[in-house]
Amino acid sequence: MALRICFRWMYSRFFYLKMASSIMRIKTIAATIFSTFICLLCFPSTVLSEISLGKIQLPPNATGPEALAFELGNGVFYTGIADGRILKYQGRSTGFVDFGFTAPKRLLIFCISSKTILILFFFMGQRSCFCMLVICSNSNCRSKLECDGTDTANPNPACGRPLGMALHHATQKLYVCDAFFGFGVLGPQGGLATQLSTSADGEPYRFCNAVDVHQLTGNVYFTDASAVYGIRQIAEAARVKDSTGRLLKYDPKTKKVTVLFRNLSGAAGVAVDEEEEFALVSEFFMNRTRKIWLQGPKANKSDIINSQPMPDNIKRTTLRYNFWLAAAMVKQRTQAIVPIGQRINAFGNGTVLQTVNLERWYGNKSVSEVQEYGGHLYVVSRLVDFVLVIPSFVV
Structure with missing residues (x-):
């Protein structure tokens, strides 16, 4: 009309x-x-996306998918890209459409x-x-002329940069961490994200990064990678091994945010277990994954359960205590980075169950998330313009 x-x-x-x-x-x-x-x-852009050689191509001039959030059973997923948009993938016949954004309306x-x-x-x-x-007719108030096509190397604060995200299936609420605008949520219709929190205990989020939601309780766990450095200062944060990151919890019933753990070194990824007994948090700057106890006799304490270079997002699988970790290996002879996906068992000391070498698709580029869905492995990276799908774990 x-x-x-x-x-x-x-x-x-x-x-x-x-x-x-x-x-x-x-x-x-x-x-x-x-x-x-x-x-x-003003109208939502629809781009047909063919799965070619296991790749789902992003729309033209779109790059930097950071994380994925899947709907139940239908193959639909959401991802945030470098220019501030949140895209929704609706299958091969429809492809990607603009779903939402985190930056306030302007111009x-x-x-x-x-x-x-x-x-x-x-x-x-x-x-x-x-x-x-x-x-x-469109809910997207964001300036497409100013923002669309912004590259991943220099994100525009005015456009936002959605990073981690998680979908609560019962309510269809999509929780998002934005590097500039903090912690927010989008409803089933998308559009402009509602800002839920920009600070906790009087400290503003400098680098809201990763999100996970416990499907039964609806509690949302997210990280602030640093209380000092933002996404544009990540190189300096890595150089000094900044350790001001935090793990936080949002209670949708009370609308309150609680700081659960401090002094994390680049809190890049988070995943909560099925019973909500513990959360895994990857510490990017220290090349390790920490298990933080949420309840029981060890509540508020933590254990180091994995040591792997460049650990990023962590995603729970359908198997109890099993998680996929996006990380890297270093070649001994050349010191070159090799991106990998690593499946670990978080029960006990974090036994490595499987390692998938992703070099053939990404070269020496890092990957930000590895997620299992529908028997396939989905991989994303801030440095490319596609979503990789490895059918039935054929690697």
């Missing part, structure tokens, strides 16, 4: 050209082309409801001034 309105307006402007003077024709043509272009940008675009945008443009000349109102 809204698209029909846009084209009807465009048609009326070209009809008006027949009656206008030459000066007004030029002004009207320019205004029509520009406003129509903006109107088309000349503003929302009046969850499904309508009004865009007001003023075109001024020497002797005349007129305004145009374009109505587009």
Whole structure:
């Protein structure tokens, strides 16, 4: 309906050209082309994505998928990319669509409801001034012109940078950590994320990073990688081995955030176990994974259960105490980085059950998440423009 309105307006402007003077024709043509272009940008972009050689290609100019959050049983997943968008993958026939974003609305675009945008443009000349109102049906208030295509090496704070995410299946709420805007949530319709928390115990989040949700209780566990360094200072944080990271818990019933553990060195990933007895947190700067007890006689204490270079996101599997860890190995002779996925058993001392070498797909680029879903392994990296699917663990 809204698209029909846009084209009807465009048609009326070209009809008006027949009656206008030459000066007004030029002004009207320019205004029509520009406003129509903006109107088309308001609609969700749909890109067909073929799975070729195990790769699901992101839309053009999209890069840096950091994490994945799956719906139950249908293959639909969500991922945040470098330019601040959250994409929804709806299968091979539909591909990716723009689902949401974390940055507040800005520039000349503003929302009046969850499904309508009004865009007001003023075109001024020497002797005349007129305004145009374009109505587009879409909840995305974020400036696509300013943000879309932002690269992963230099994320734009105005656009946001969604990192870790987790979907609570019972409520269809998508919880997201954004490197600039903190901890938030999106409903089933997507759009602008609702900001839930930007600080805890008086300390603002400098680098909200990873998220996991306990499906039975709805409690959400997330990390602030550093209380000092943001995503743009990650190299310096790694150099000094910053240890100001925190593990936090959000209770959806009370809407309160609690700090569970401090002094983590680059808290990059988090995963809670089925019984909510403990949470695993990867410490990127110290090349290790920590098991933090949430209840029982060891509550608030921790054990180191895995030592592996560059540990990032951690994802629970369907097997009890089994988790996938995105990490790396270092070649002894060349000291080159080899990205890997490692399945560990968190019961006891974290026995390594399986290691998957990902060098053939990623070279020496790091991977940020390895997740098991539907019998396949899904892998993402902030440094590429695709989602890797390894069917039936054929490696």
